[in-house]
Amino acid sequence: MAIKIRDGGAWVEIVGGSSGGVGSGATDKIQEGNTLAEVVDTGSDGHFKVEIEGTERLRVKNSGELLLKRTDTSLEGGHLQFENKNATEVYAIDVYNHTGEGTDADSVLRFIDQATLTDGTGTQRFVMNRSGAFGIGHVGSENYGTSGQVLTSQGENSQPIWSSAPTDISDLTDTGGTIPTDISDLTDTGGTIPTDISDLTDTGGAIPTNTSDLTNGAGFIDGITIKDEGSTLSTKATTLNFVGSGVVASGTGSEKTITINAISQPVTFQWTGTTSTSSLAFQNTGLTQSITPSSTSKKVLVMAHFYGDDGGGELVMSIDRTIGGTTTNLGSAGTLNSMGQLQGTSVDAIQTLVWLDSPSTTSSTTYTVIIKRSTASATTVSIGLGRASSIVLWEV
Numbered sequence: 042m043a044i045k046i047r048d049g050g051a052w053v054e055i056v057g058g059s060s061g062g063v064g065s066g067a068t069d070k071i072q073e074g075n076t077l078a079e080v081v082d083t084g085s086d087g088h089f090k091v092e093i094e095g096t097e098r099l100r101v102k103n104s105g106e107l108l109l110k111r112t113d114t115s116l117e118g119g120h121l122q123f124e125n126k127n128a129t130e131v132y133a134i135d136v137y138n139h140t141g142e143g144t145d146a147d148s149v150l151r152f153i154d155q156a157t158l159t160d161g162t163g164t165q166r167f168v169m170n171r172s173g174a175f176g177i178g179h180v181g182s183e184n185y186g187t188s189g190q191v192l193t194s195q196g197e198n199s200q201p202i203w204s205s206a207p208t209d210i211s212d213l214t215d216t217g218g219t220i221p222t223d224i225s226d227l228t229d230t231g232g233t234i235p236t237d238i239s240d241l242t243d244t245g246g247a248i249p250t251n252t253s254d255l256t257n258g259a260g261f262i263d264g265i266t267i268k269d270e271g272s273t274l275s276t277k278a279t280t281l282n283f284v285g286s287g288v289v290a291s292g293t294g295s296e297k298t299i300t301i302n303a304i305s306q307p308v309t310f311q312w313t314g315t316t317s318t319s320s321l322a323f324q325n326t327g328l329t330q331s332i333t334p335s336s337t338s339k340k341v342l343v344m345a346h347f348y349g350d351d352g353g354g355e356l357v358m359s360i361d362r363t364i365g366g367t368t369t370n371l372g373s374a375g376t377l378n379s380m381g382q383l384q385g386t387s388v389d390a391i392q393t394l395v396w397l398d399s400p401s402t403t404s405s406t407t408y409t410v411i412i413k414r415s416t417a418s419a420t421t422v423s424i425g426l427g428r429a430s431s432i433v434l435w436e437v
Contacts, residue, residue, distance in 0.1 A: 305436040312430045317423035329409035332434040347430035349392040352420035355384040363407040
């Protein structure tokens, strides 16, 4: 049965769902014109629905689901709107498929500020599509960003923007602080900056307990293999200690330079001649050789080996150094400015002169054995005597 109640100039119809008199059936519909609220129970599809102007807009299903319906083909889905009492502040949540817009054709969720039920009005703030991507901005112009971009906050009063993720330290912006280059540059924000391997947390993998657990493309983390004349030492090195005054390690950056002041290839002269003199002044002999030092810090080791004859008097021997026409006697022993003397009765003996010189030059330098007789001698002195003699120069 149906009961009509007059409300002002309009009639409101209340329709019962069962036959019989008033009160014998369940009341299930309130209707005015083509707008109604109805309870439907078919035995398998019980639900509550609301139709406005002949179109269903709301339904509560027997499963408890709340359906908000929009039949406009370009605005399919539901619209949940919140207003203040004067409808001057409006906010809404839309679940819809906007087939009329290109980039958001698959949009399923959006949040709107100051929106109305009409498409295109208000300000869309956020949208998420069926693929799970989300965009920022107004409907039809929302920005989903591009692959690899990240959202960057613009502060409390502005929407975030998409920007490219940094891939190198040069992509970072210095905002007044210092980009950390060492663990000491980091700030403790409540946790503990690890200073030892025991401070690390195992997240499923194995915490390395030795350098051999680490992988390094250069192969240096577990030590450096050292070979001695091609033979590998039994253990790898983690520290190199360079010892000796002739070995210098230098460099303040990542590259270090090791300088070894080794003895260079010797320069040798073999002589089988003879030089004799009765002069009291030093005379050059045929035992001479030249060398060019590689740097001004290099020294020259001079070694001369020869036969000498004092002629029954005294043979005085020394070495001259000549650089660019300037000659210097290197001998300094006693008043004879010599490196050695040979004296006896017609002594014929093997003599050796050794001198470590510091020429401080990179020019050609000549070393010559020089001889003379002493003031006590009135004889002729000689070296070489036609036998094998030599002078050898080493750069050290």
